[in-house]
Amino acid sequence: MMKFLDFLKTNTVLLDGGMGTLLQARGLLPGESPERWSITPPEDVRAIHRAYFEAGSHVVNTNTFGANLLHFSAAELDVIIKAAVENARVARESARAPQEKYIALDIGPCGRLLRPYGDFDFEEAVTLFRETVRRGVAAGVDLITIETMNDSYETKAALLAVREETDLPVIVTNAYGEDGKLMTGATPAAMVAMLEGMGANAIGANCSLGPRGLVPVIEELLATSSLPVVLKPNAGLPIDRNGKTEYDISAEAFADEVAALCQRGVRVAGGCCGTTPDYIHALAARVAGIEPLPIENKTDTVVSSYTHAVHFGGMPLLIGERINPTGKKRLKQALMEGDTDYILNEGVRQQEAGVQLLDVNVGLPGIDETAVLTHAVCELQAIIDLPLVIDTASPAAMEAALRRYNGKPLLNSVNGKEESMHAIFPLMKKYGGAVIALTLDEDGIPETAEGRVAIARRILDTAATYGIDKKDVIFDTLTMTVSAEPQAAAVTLAALRTIRRELGCHTSLGVSNVSFGLPAREAINSTFFALAMENGLSAAILNPHSPDMMRAWYSFRALHGMDESCADYIACVPALQPAAPSATQPSAAPQAAAEAGSALQKAIARGMHERAAELTRACLTTRKGLCIVNEEIIPALDAVGRGFEEKTVYLPQLLMAAEAAKAAFTCIKDAMAADEASQNTRGPIVIATVQGDIHDIGKNIVKLLLENYGFAVSDLGKDVPPEEIVAEVLRLHAPIAALSALMTTTVPAMEETIRQLRAQAPWCNTIVGGAVLNREYAARIGADCYAKDAMEAVRCAEQLVKE
Amino acid sequence: MTPVCRKSYPPPPVDEREVLRYAGCREASEDMLALLAECRRMAEPTLAFRLCYREAPVAVHESTCDIGGARVSSASLAGHLAGCERVILFAATVGLGFDRLLARESRLSPARAVLLQALGAERIEALCDLFSAEMAKEKENEGLFCRSRFSPGYGDLPLAFQAPLFSLLDCERAIGLTLTGSGLMSPTKSVSALIGVAKERML
Structure with a gap:
């Protein structure tokens, strides 16, 4: 048998078609694991592989789309992958078809979104994929397929895993949406840039749309990729015909559309959801007459x-x-x-x-x-x-x-x-x-x-x-x-x-x-x-x-001539003018500074942060930073804070004011020596959203207000394990830890964090908050204070440092 | 059971009063309306309106429901689906781009983040309302009636039901919607729900 990469150099490679669709026709139930069908009994999967080889496929993907340690135990994964590869091998041996026949280990998305938008760590994903790849390579596949990935980061994790386990060829295809991008936003050109650099051997698109819907994606791939381009579309859209699921593009129409793209340079083609051996058979007949186009090396940086x-x-x-x-x-x-x-x-x-x-x-x-x-x-x-x-x-x-x-x-x-x-x-x-x-x-x-x-x-x-x-x-x-x-x-x-x-x-x-x-x-x-x-x-x-x-x-x-009608130039002119001296800019007269002071309080109350910064700079010409903090900023914030507690001011207004105050603080901090600034802080407070929870707006609001009230805050972010919070409290000998949890499912992580803090940092008080908590619940999980909103968190912190 | 269908919608009209209500404001100052307008401008290019759905048979026995092969024990859901033979399962999202914006503003401007958060909540609700109304109309033409939508977490329907529901709807492949280890949805501005379809109008 010719090496796969050599075969790819001079031929248009035919992949297989759908697996899930065919298993469903043989009785796979919705929600049931297709990977287990490789084992008991293996005949169905073998028959499907053989049908693809006989239809003309050069490559079949093993039935391992979801075969990873998130879905199966290590022992079961061993069995599933070994059986899946064996099934493809048996099919290859029994198929009466003369063409070159290869077996690819199929890898689909792991099912969890990576951090920071999900909670699955990048390195955990790499390890997860490596476990699958290692088993597939040991079972003797000829190449690896990474497919249906709709996140560039997960694609990178999978490709890195393959490259850290094996030198076998690897085909990478992504699932592009109707907007021509991945769900996480990447364009085809962005995927080409990343995947080429990491050593993929062919790059393309599969699933999500029919061949016609993927034309713009394929065009962009052909224009930017120096590697063979892969196309494995769906048989159009699923429709319900008398209780049976069918797809709206026939085998003949599918083959015509895919073959047309092979004529334009696609070098690896097959089908995804809804395609069957009939589709591949029709495609093989059309592709046979197409001279494979050479793959052009692109020289763009x-x-x-x-x-x-x-x-x-x-x-x-x-x-x-x-x-x-x-x-x-x-x-x-x-x-x-x-x-x-x-x-x-x-x-x-x-x-x-x-x-x-x-x-x-x-x-x-x-x-x-x-x-x-x-x-x-x-x-x-x-x-x-x-x-x-x-x-x-x-x-x-x-x-x-x-x-x-x-x-x-x-x-x-x-x-x-x-x-x-x-x-x-x-x-x-x-x-x-x-x-x-x-x-x-x-x-x-x-x-x-x-x-x-x-x-x-x-x-x-x-x-x-x-x-x-x-x-x-x-x-x-x-x-x-x-x-x-x-x-x-x-x-x-x-x-x-x-x-x-x-x-x-x-x-x-x-x-x-x-x-x-x-x-x-x-x-x-x-x-x-x-x-x-x-x-x-x-x-x-x-x-x-x-x-x-x-x-x-x-x-x-x-x-x-790189700026049509000089539009960008014209637009940039006002932004690049030297700033005109504003009315309240330092005339250095004490009276002006006093006016700037009361204007500063107003600017903060109304949440105008640029104006607040400008006025603070004016005040700084005649007054000390600390004096501005105590006489202008804190009183303004207090007034807004009281309004919030009395429900005459709403949360967005409170935050607008807090942001304006922060802008004023920043000006003052810039003017102060570093040691002077740090002498005047309280705390420190360690703040975090607990493990398992990816919501952090509430936590960030509390942080902003705490900082405004002079607390030094160490922000550990969201989805933070208890151990990490304890370590930071120990490192800073922090008197307070502020914890946030939004969901009932993550309150146990909060409870565990408090338990560990009690054991290892008994001096540390905890303030907790979040949508699902209330005072009783907070007491039950052992928290010292419950804050129903950000202002109350500030009051709690002030109370705690006073004690 | 029908196949999983995907659908994208153009942006439904924004109900600013509803957004302000989600943000906890009963009235809005001019400054706040200006900030909301700014947030809407920022959010608009990031929002997608995608959903996937399928129709499945449902059988209710006492407090247990069998839905397309998945079984769940919930008295509230059983009550809600009483008299229904079929149920529409759906999941909807405004996409990950909006989460990115939210994350960014949460770091840069909590004030904008709070309004964006509210806007996101209003947007996903508007999308669900649009879809529900569409389904209600479609079913009415067949002489059937849709119940109001019901999500995991309502009443005693456990959040754990998300997993089988996501698998029935093939959410990740269909609309890029996933569950985290602790069962939260990502992208965050997403809804999964069931709509009972009955021959009788609800009394």
């Missing part, structure tokens, strides 16, 4: 997030640089305190400012970079859909973050040193990704453009030995300070131009170094940025809040 792919080579891309603690006091503090919200805010603000990618660097002395970087990547990708640039000098931190990244990331960075290349390229090969390559090596940074280009060539040669295509290497020719070396900028640009034109690679620069030591640095930076773009710069790492840089970018696009 692409990175992706969990939703979309970003291409290099069109307009220059902006990479936001603000999540990097170098020279940023507040970010350093946030990282040391584990204040993830601050980092998320930085990310969202840069996205709003218009960047296409986000750089993430958390390197600080004394920090567990592997843990913090991984955490930051997971948190950012949970709420921001931009591709991330994983920026670290530590290969261990890089690997941990790459593993959890949901897409194809950009790695920052590799360089011409042997050690760097041999650390980074294997990670790229395993997890996928493109990389920023710095043109320096063991001898430092060459002074000439030729020297830098020579290093670039060497980096490409080494990358090639790892099987990494040059399209995935983006060169940074290193911006040097022009005030120290007059030719510095010219050399950087010359190297950039040569790499772009002669090596055909994309480029990236951080530009701000160029102006070091000079006055009016923004003028030099933005001019250099414009020059670099003109010389072929594909991406820049920059501060998107710099009006000069953004103006240069919008202008460049307008001048190069």
Whole structure:
């Protein structure tokens, strides 16, 4: 028998059709496990496999769609997978059909949604799939099929599991909805970017729609994939015909539609729900006459997030640089305190400012970079859909973050040193990704453009030995300070131009170094940025809040016809104007400051957070931060809080005021020295939504108010195991733990957490809240205080620290 | 039992008063209405209106119901389905995109998160109402009558009934709806329910 991958090179491969539909026809009941039909007795499944081989299938999938340890015990899983593979083998031997015949281990979704939107951990999913793969490989399959995945993250977990268990070929197909995307938002191009990089052998679509409905998805796959494209659609939609389920596309019509797509380049085809051996037979007859189209190697440089792919080579891309603690006091503090919200805010603000990618660097002395970087990547990708640039000098931190990244990331960075290349390229090969390559090596940074280009060539040669295509290497020719070396900028640009034109690679620069030591640095930076773009710069790492840089970018696009009717340029102008001095801006007169004070109270009460920040800054010109807190912010908050307790103010209003107060606090914190700020906090309070519960709005509300009232809060997030809460309470010797649970099913986890706290941290008081709790229930599970809402939680905390 | 059918709807009209009611507001200031308008703008592109359903035979014996091969013991459900020979099972969701928005705003702005939470609740209810009304009309044309919808967790119908219900509806494949280990639905703004179909109008 020819090796599957060799066969695939020169042929259109025919897969099988539906299994579930046929088992139902043989008596499988709704809700019954199809996998058990492999065992007792095996004849039905064998007959179905044989019918597919005889209809012309080159590959049949084993009856193992849901065969995993969530559904079966380890012992039963052994039996089921062994029997399933054996059934396919018996069918292959008994089938009177001359074509090549392969057996694929079939892997469907595990049935649980991964964190953070579900509660199944990514690594647990990898382990789960590995258990299935290991058994399938031991039973002797020829290849693996990962199919019907509607979540990119779970797809990644499954493919990673396969690659960690075996070198067998693997086909990956996803279930796309009517909108042409996965349920979790990924486009076909985003899936191609991620799966190609991780070593899939064929990529495609199955289930969910009929062949016609999948045409746009297939077109996008054909346009972006350098691998064979797979199509395994349903036989249209199910209909009820006299109590029997049928599908609305006939075998002949199905075969016509699928064959038409094979003519356009699909190289692996079969059927999903509702298709039978008749469908495959009809398809085989049509495909026999089609010459397989060669698979074109695509040369685009692409990175992706969990939703979309970003291409290099069109307009220059902006990479936001603000999540990097170098020279940023507040970010350093946030990282040391584990204040993830601050980092998320930085990310969202840069996205709003218009960047296409986000750089993430958390390197600080004394920090567990592997843990913090991984955490930051997971948190950012949970709420921001931009591709991330994983920026670290530590290969261990890089690997941990790459593993959890949901897409194809950009790695920052590799360089011409042997050690760097041999650390980074294997990670790229395993997890996928493109990389920023710095043109320096063991001898430092060459002074000439030729020297830098020579290093670039060497980096490409080494990358090639790892099987990494040059399209995935983006060169940074290193911006040097022009005030120290007059030719510095010219050399950087010359190297950039040569790499772009002669090596055909994309480029990236951080530009701000160029102006070091000079006055009016923004003028030099933005001019250099414009020059670099003109010389072929594909991406820049920059501060998107710099009006000069953004103006240069919008202008460049307008001048190069990359901005239709100059619409973006026109739209950006007002946003990039220097802020006009507002009426309440420091005239420094005490009277104005006093007016700003009472206006601040009003702004907080009305929940106008920008106005509150502006007024706070005005107050700070004449008054001390603490004085503003005690005389303006706290009284304003108290008034709103009392209103809430008296039911004249509603929850959204209370929160709007709390957010405005937070904006005011942030201004004051920024103005204070770090030690001064920390002297004036109470607590700390450890807060969490308990294990099993994924609702965290209530918890976040309580956190916001506690912070407003001066408590230091350590937020552990949602779905937090008791052990983790206890560990944090012990670490901080926290006097209070605040726990939230929304569902009756998760109250036992709350009770367990309290029990463990009692045993290990007897000094710690607990405040509990959540929709299903009341005072009696709270007392019954051993809580010290029950808070019916966020204001009451604040009052409880104040009471507890007073005692 | 009929096959599992999937359906997508265009957005039903928003009832802002209902949203404010879910957010716990009996009246709304201008600032709050402005914030709600902002939330609606943010939510609109993230919302999907998807559901899957199938019709199954039901047999009620005392407090036990047999529904398409799944058996559940619940006096409340048995009472609700008394006189029904068939039942429509359905699950509906506004999708994961909305959960992402909610998660994001919950980190950035709890005020918006509270209004979005309320908006999500109103949206999924509106979707269920739309579907229920459609089914009621369809059945009425056949001379049959639909009971009001009934979900796991109502009365003594255990939340544990979600698992067989999800399996009957093939929820994950059909609309991307899953159960967590503790039995919660993800995406969170989702509803699963049963609608009894009877020959007689309910007295």
